[in-house]
Amino acid sequence: MPELPEVEVIAQGLREYALGETIEQVEIRWAGAIDRPDPATFADQLVGRTVTDVGRRGKFLVLAVPPAHLLIHLRMSGRLLYCEAADEAARQHPHVRALLRFVSGRWLVFRDMRKFGRLYLVDNPQAVTGRLGVEPLSEAFTVEVLARVLQRRRQIKPLLLDQRMIAGLGNIYADESLWEAGIHPARPASTLSEEQAAALCDAVRRVLRRAIAHKGTTLRDYRSLRDEEGAYQLALSVYDREGQPCARCGATIERIVVGGRGTRYCPTCQRLDNAQPPSQPG
DNA sequence: CACAGCTCCTGGCAGC
DNA sequence: TGCTGCCAGGAGCTGT
Numbered sequence: 282m283p284e285l286p287e288v289e290v291i292a293q294g295l296r297e298y299a300l301g302e303t304i305e306q307v308e309i310r311w312a313g314a315i316d317r318p319d320p321a322t323f324a325d326q327l328v329g330r331t332v333t334d335v336g337r338r339g340k341f342l343v344l345a346v347p348p349a350h351l352l353i354h355l356r357m358s359g360r361l362l363y364c365e366a367a368d369e370a371a372r373q374h375p376h377v378r379a380l381l382r383f384v385s386g387r388w389l390v391f392r393d394m395r396k397f398g399r400l401y402l403v404d405n406p407q408a409v410t411g412r413l414g415v416e417p418l419s420e421a422f423t424v425e426v427l428a429r430v431l432q433r434r435r436q437i438k439p440l441l442l443d444q445r446m447i448a449g450l451g452n453i454y455a456d457e458s459l460w461e462a463g464i465h466p467a468r469p470a471s472t473l474s475e476e477q478a479a480a481l482c483d484a485v486r487r488v489l490r491r492a493i494a495h496k497g498t499t500l501r502d503y504r505s506l507r508d509e510e511g512a513y514q515l516a517l518s519v520y521d522r523e524g525q526p527c528a529r530c531g532a533t534i535e536r537i538v539v540g541g542r543g544t545r546y547c548p549t550c551q552r553l554d555n556a557q558p559p560s561q562p563g
Numbered sequence: 564c565a566c567a568g569c570t571c572c573t574g575g576c577a578g579c
Numbered sequence: 580t581g582c583t584g585c586c587a588g589g590a591g592c593t594g595t
Contacts, residue, residue, distance in 0.1 A: 282588070354589085358573085395574085397590085433565085435566085541588095568592100568595105570591085571591100574586105575586090577585085579582085
């Protein structure tokens with residue numbers, strides 16, 4: 282599942298390859314992939330536009346195609362591939378939902394097995410991203426800002442997954458951040474100590490930066506713009522590791538359901554009460 | 564405001 | 580072997 286680090290790696294790839302490309306043709310193979318405007322208008326309006334900037338907001342890719350913006354959300358299984366004119370196989374894959382052909386002859390291919398991903402063409406990106414919370418890798422993500430989020434009477438993990446609070450965390454990096462900070466995922470947010478809030482703030486930033494450095498996590502579907510796998514799956518502490526020993530204390534990683542989501546954690550390092558974990562995270 | 568439940572969708576898997 | 584049916588999961592939505 283592409284989360285902030287995976288989307289950031291794709292954005293880096295788009296900056297390297299797609300910047301300056303002009304769209305010559307738009308092909309939509311599954312109309313449901315286009316959120317807005319209607320698919321015909323979407324295709325019409327994109328032709329002739331040049332990609333002048335590539336950004337990311339939360340899990341959204343934001344491509345400036347003046348005077349509009351093309352936003353892409355990959356959701357569960359979406360993939361974005363930049364391929365050569367000769368690469369017909371990439372375009373013929375049955376899960377391809379939409380394609381952009383550039384004047385250069387190269388293609389941007391949107392592939393999505395589960396059909397949850399969406400493309401948006403809007404004048405103002407805020408129309409789509411306006412309700413997103415703070416960017417966790419920006420300077421705006423301070424302990425004070427996190428503390429305000431933590432005042433809510435909710436369990437900490439569903440709060441971390443709420444894009445209106447913090448933009449970009451998904452199931453993998455929420456679990457990883459909570460392990461890193463030594464906090465139980467079902468812990469009521471408002472009961473965290475100041476030290477724990479500070480540890481969580483650090484943990485979120487550290488985990489996301491490390492994952493970007495590893496080019497993201499490939500458990501199943503995720504690939505970079507050039508179809509490369511990430512490497513962070515090799516460095517995961519709890520996610521996809523249930524039944525295996527905790528790297529910090531050796532206890533067995535468990536799976537529970539929190540807020541309806543499968544959740545992996547270490548029952549020794551991440552206690553629901555305030556007891557000290559066996560060692561401080563680092 | 565919190566939160567449960569539903570929807571979208573399909574490959575993968577368990578169970579028979 | 581082959582079938583059925585359940586499940587995960589991001590996010591938006593409704594209802595309580």
